[in-house]
Structure formats: structure tokens, C-alpha cells
Amino acid sequence: MDHAARPYRSVLYIPGSKDRALDKARTLAVDAIIFDLEDAVTPDEKANARTLLAATLKEGGYGPRAKVVRINGLDSDWWREDVAAFVGADIDAILIPKVGSAADVQAVADLIPDVPLWAMMETPQGVLNAAEIAAHPRMTCFIMGTNDLVKELKCRTRADRMPLLASLQMCLVAARANGIAAVDGVYNAFKDEDGLRVECEQGRDMGFDGKTLIHPAQVAIANAAFAPTQAEIELAHRQIEAFDAAEAAGQGVAVVDGKIVENLHIVTARETLAKAAAIAELEGK
Template sequence: MRPYRSVLYIPAARERALEKARELPADAIIFDLEDAVAADEKDNARALLAGVLATADYGTRAKIVRINGLDTPWGREDAAAFRGAKVDAILIPKVGSPADVDAVAALIPDVPLWAMMETPAGILNAAAIAAHPRLAGMVMGTNDLAKELGTRFRPDREPMVASLGLCLLAARAFGRIAIDGVYNAFKDDDGLRAECRQGRDMGFDGKTVIHPAQIPVANEEFAPSEAEIELARRQIEAFDAAQRAGQGVAVVDGKIVENLHAVTARQILSRASAIAERAI
């Protein structure tokens, strides 16, 4: 079980940022060739990133490249540059339907694909997109989605909850990784923490972040707490003891523990173990 608590966007045109990312405690890095790179820097950024990823060691961090859309002048060259590259995924921007995944899959047959979910069409087609056999993950593009929907920012993200929920349901139905969108106020730790908790409680695997300062908060909030780990251990012990006694349920802290609770508890411990073993 690979952790994706914090997924950091890095502009592919910034050589110093690419170097610094090798030392940051993010679980994954999105090397961005799309929004974070100006049009006149696209070609240089592509060449720089291809060279860096061919030689640099990013340790256990997942390496994800966000290419430009195939409807742009740069998308096909991006796809050609990273076909067969030593990366963990190619992130496709503005996926609106399975056909968008098909188009990239035909150009990049040998690297897992992720989808940016950031358009109304993409949200409405989330289940069909998640079902694509080449898809491995989904990332919420909440800034673009808010623009398309015409929503206003609210700390509770009420205007965004339906879209978040639809994509999360789709991801879980087909066993895909699901990453929450960014929090723009990178100096507001309290706001970030609240949004991380909301995404975590909904069921997202982690959060995309736009600044290194946001990584510790995301890592903390998307990791099981010590209390959760301790409770999971007690639930497993109690359930296993009940099973040995020929009983189908146990009781821990006055609450019923059935098989489904034991499965969830084992998942919590597995996640905690994966995080603990991740060396940076």
C-alpha cells in the first residue's frame, strides 16, 4: 500500500525546484508541464524534465508527469517524450470522457495513466473514466472546476462536495487512487488542516499541495493517528479472539466489531506500516 498523503505540484521549467523536490517529504510529486509552465517555456521545460527524470533519484516518492492536453501544440510531443519513461504515472489534464484516456493510452502504452477531474463533463462521466482499464488514479482539479461551475470559495466547500463525492465514488468503485484538490492559501495552515480533514473524512487518499510548506500538514492529517492505530489493534485482537471462541462479533469500547470493522482496522495498520517504512 503506497501512501499518497501529500502530492506536490512542481513546475517542470524550474530546475532548482526539481532539484529541491528530491529532499522534500512529499509522498508524490506532480512534475507539471501544463498550467505551471508558460507557453514559450513548454519545449524547454519538457527537455529539462526528461533529462532530470532520466538521471535523478527521487527515492520512494511517486513520480507523476502532468502533460499538456492533446488539443494543444505541446501535448503530443509531451507524450512522445515520456513514453517508456521511468515514472509512476502520466497525468492527463481536463479529462472529460474515456475517449480522452484512450487518446493518451494509444501514445503512451507502457506507463500508468491518471486523470485530472476538473470539468463538468469529467465529473458527469467520472464512473466511465474510472472504469478505463489503463487508469490508475484520479486527481481533483478544484480550481478549474470552480471556474467552470461558477462557484465561490467557501471554507466548507459546500459547492464542491457533490463533484468531490461523485469522483470519489467512481474511484472507489474501480479501485483507483483518489487525490483531493489544492488549497490555495499556502500560508494558512489552519484552513489547510480543515480542508485536509474534510477530504480525509470523505475518503480521499491524500491532497495535492502547491507549496512545500503545506506538506507536513497533509502528511499528518492523511496518516492514521496514534489513537486510530491503537484502536485498530484492539479491534483486531478482540475480533480474532471472538472468532476463536466461535463468535461472529466482538465488543470494543461498548461498540460492536464485526468482520467489516476488522477489515478496516487491518487497512489502517497496513497504511500506518507503509508510512512508517517510507524512508526519505
């Protein structure tokens, strides 16, 4: 699979301390799993969760799903042992909470070679330093920690997320400037399907690759929202066809459905088709 086109439509948090949840995750239609050792695990369970998760990942069975371990924060007593437990493990990334600067990323990079690193973008300092964090050579994905951002910014939770838009966009711009993935924050009301759908569509329209999820019931909606639609796939094919024909005739511009199609539209069209192909491959179609 083309790594750049790898889908992250649905990125589900699973507590690293819960045997049944770890097992169930093997059967869910998610693009990625965040195995959580941080917020989802109580202090007295931290060491047990780490051991259980390391053993579970050795057993495997997660198929094509991206496997990401969220360690404890760099201000905690646990993070170094968390990282050490997964050196050489079959994982796709380590997720670092509350990243404030590129130095935080480097601190983890020093302890685990070769594994891609992801950053939780959930503090004002992290948002302000998004460009340098995204530019770290080991950084491959931003995860928006919107609950923590709401707390830190002292803003209110609103359906339109207006108080968060500047932070979301600053992180997205930094991610795109450095060619890394960016995944939107969680939607807390996991039984509210309509609300989730609206927020997924907002995130998709902003440019995010997918959504972090807190419940398996949210997976299908996120997968649908962040996948190219059949109409988008067909349009991409028609744009490429029309542009190729225009180029063959010595023209640099084509017209499809009454709209100008230039080279930049063809780049987007090819990305759409690559994403659709990657999703089909992931789903075994």
C-alpha cells in the first residue's frame, strides 16, 4: 500500500488494560487502533497494562489495521518504561501525549529507533509549535486532542467548534506543510450518530484524514465520511480523461461539468483514486 495514501478514516482508542477490548479490536473495521496506556488506564494499572499490551501485540491478529501505542506523558513516571516495552515490537507508531515542542519528540526518538512517531496536539504550546513538531524527521501524524484543548483554552464546547477552529487549522497547516497525516479529535456523545456525522463532515471538509473515536459504534460513520464517494471517484476519472485529451490536443486546460480543470485538479483527482484504492485494499476488496 502506498504509505502516503494509507487511510486513517477511523482511529479507535482502546484501553491497554482491558483484555476483552483488546481482543474485540481484532474484528473491528477500523483503519487504525490507538492502544492507550495514558488516559484510559488508572495509575495502579499502568504497569499491568503495559505488560498485557506488549504480550497481546506479540500474539498479533490485527491484520492490516495500523497499531499505535499511546504512552504516558513525558511529565509522568511511566513513559520511559512504556517506550522500552515496545522496542522491537510489531507496531506502526508510538503516540506521544501533550507534545509541546520538537524536543519532546526527540526525547522519545532517542529511546526507540526506526518506529514512526505521532503527536497528540492538545496544548496551546503544542499548537503554537506545530510547525517545528511536524517538521521532526520521525513525525508522521498529528492527532488532535480536542478535549484537552477545550480545557486548556478555557473555551466552551459548541456544535460548530468555532472556539477550536484556529487551533485545528494551525495543526492541519503544519501537518500538510510537512507531508504528514492529521486526524481530528473525538466526538464525546457516542450515541449521537447525527452529531458525529456532522462533525466528521466538518473535519473532512477542513482537510483531516479521519477521526479519532472512543466507541466501536462510531466506526461506520467515520469510515463513510472520510472515504471518497462514488460520485467523487467517477468525477476524478472524468477529469483525468478530459485533461489527458486536452493535453494531447496541445491545450493545458480542460472543461468538465462546466468547470475548468487544470493540472492542480488532476493532482487532487489522482489522490482521490489512490485513497479509494488504498481503502479497497485495506478492506480486502
